[in-house]
Amino acid sequence: MTKPIVAVPADIRSFDGATWHAVQHQYVRAALNASGVMAFIIPAFEEGYDIDAILDRVDGVLVSGSASNVHPARYGKEATDADGPFDPARDATSLPLIRRAIDRAIPLLAICRGIQELNVALGGTLASEIQDQPGIWDHRKPADVDRDGMYAIRQNVMVREGTCIAGIVGSGEIKVNSLHRQAIAETAPRLAVEAVAEDGTVEAVSVIDARAFAVGVQWHPEYWAETDKPSNQLFTAFGDAVRDYAAAKLPVTAAKVVA
Numbered sequence: 036m037t038k039p040i041v042a043v044p045a046d047i048r049s050f051d052g053a054t055w056h057a058v059q060h061q062y063v064r065a066a067l068n069a070s071g072v073m074a075f076i077i078p079a080f081e082e083g084y085d086i087d088a089i090l091d092r093v094d095g096v097l098v099s100g101s102a103s104n105v106h107p108a109r110y111g112k113e114a115t116d117a118d119g120p121f122d123p124a125r126d127a128t129s130l131p132l133i134r135r136a137i138d139r140a141i142p143l144l145a146i147c148r149g150i151q152e153l154n155v156a157l158g159g160t161l162a163s164e165i166q167d168q169p170g171i172w173d174h175r176k177p178a179d180v181d182r183d184g185m186y187a188i189r190q191n192v193m194v195r196e197g198t199c200i201a202g203i204v205g206s207g208e209i210k211v212n213s214l215h216r217q218a219i220a221e222t223a224p225r226l227a228v229e230a231v232a233e234d235g236t237v238e239a240v241s242v243i244d245a246r247a248f249a250v251g252v253q254w255h256p257e258y259w260a261e262t263d264k265p266s267n268q269l270f271t272a273f274g275d276a277v278r279d280y281a282a283a284k285l286p287v288t289a290a291k292v293v294a
C-alpha cells in the first residue's frame with residue numbers, strides 16, 4: 036500500500052517581507068516518523084475552497100497548534116484584546132475541514148489550537164487567558180527556556196476510564212506538556228471529555244459516535260512523538276486509523292474523475 040496522506044491546515048505567517056502558509060516542522064515530522072503517514076500542508080484561505088475536493092485526496096486530517104486563536108465570532112462572542120492574535124484564514128480552512136472529516140469518517144487528530152477548533156466547529160466555546168481565572172494553573176509555555184524547555188513534559192492529566200484515549204495510552208494519570216492561554220469553556224454537545232488537568236481544564240476530547248478516530252488533545256504529543264510513550268501511542272493510533280481508512284477507501288474510479 037502506498038504511504039497514506041494527511042491534510043494539515045496551515046497558519047498564515049508574515050516574515051522576510053512576505054506572507055507564508057506555514058506549519059511547524061514538529062507536526063509533519065511526527066506524522067512521518069511516528070504515524071508513518073505523509074503530511075500535505077493545506078494553504079489557508081478565507082474563501083474559494085472546495086473542502087470535499089481536499090478530503091477526496093487524503094486519508095486523514097491533522098490539525099496543529101498555533102500561537103494564534105480562533106476568532107470569538109466563530110463561537111458567538113465579541114472579540115477582546117485578550118482573545119488575539121487571530122488568523123481568520125486558518126479558521127476558515129480548519130473549521131469546515133474538521134466538520135467534514137467527521138461527517139465523512141476520515142480520521143482526525145486535533146492538537147492544542149486544534150482541540151479548540153474541534154470544540155468550536157461542533158458548537159462549543161473557548162475561554163481566554165485561563166491562568167487569570169481563580170484556581171486555574173498557568174498552562175502557558177515556560178518563558179526564558181529553549182524550545183525543548185517550552186515543550187517539556189511537566190503537567191499531570193487524568194485520563195478517564197473507558198475513553199478512546201484510555202484505549203490508547205491507558206486510563207489514570209499521564210504527564211504531558213502545556214503551552215496554551217485558551218481552553219474549552221463550553222464543551223460542544225458532540226464531544227466527550229476524556230482527560231482533565233488537576234485544575235479541571237479540559238485536556239482531551241473525542242467525538243461521540245464518531246465513525247472513525249476523532250480525537251483532540253490540548254497538549255503537544257507531536258513534539259516528543261518518537262520518544263515519549265503516550266505521545267508515540269497517540270500518533271501510532273492515529274497512523275493506524277489513517278492506514279485503515281486508506282485501505283478501505285474505494286479507489287477514485289476513472290468514471291468519477293472524468294465526471
Ligand SMILES: N[C@@H](CCC(=O)NCCCC(=O)O)C(=O)O
Nearest residue numbers: 100101102103147148215216217
Ligand atoms: N493559541 C492557543 C493554542 C495554543 C497552541 O496551539 N500552542 C502551541 C504553541 C505555539 C507556539 O507558541 O509556538 C492558546 O494559546 O490556547
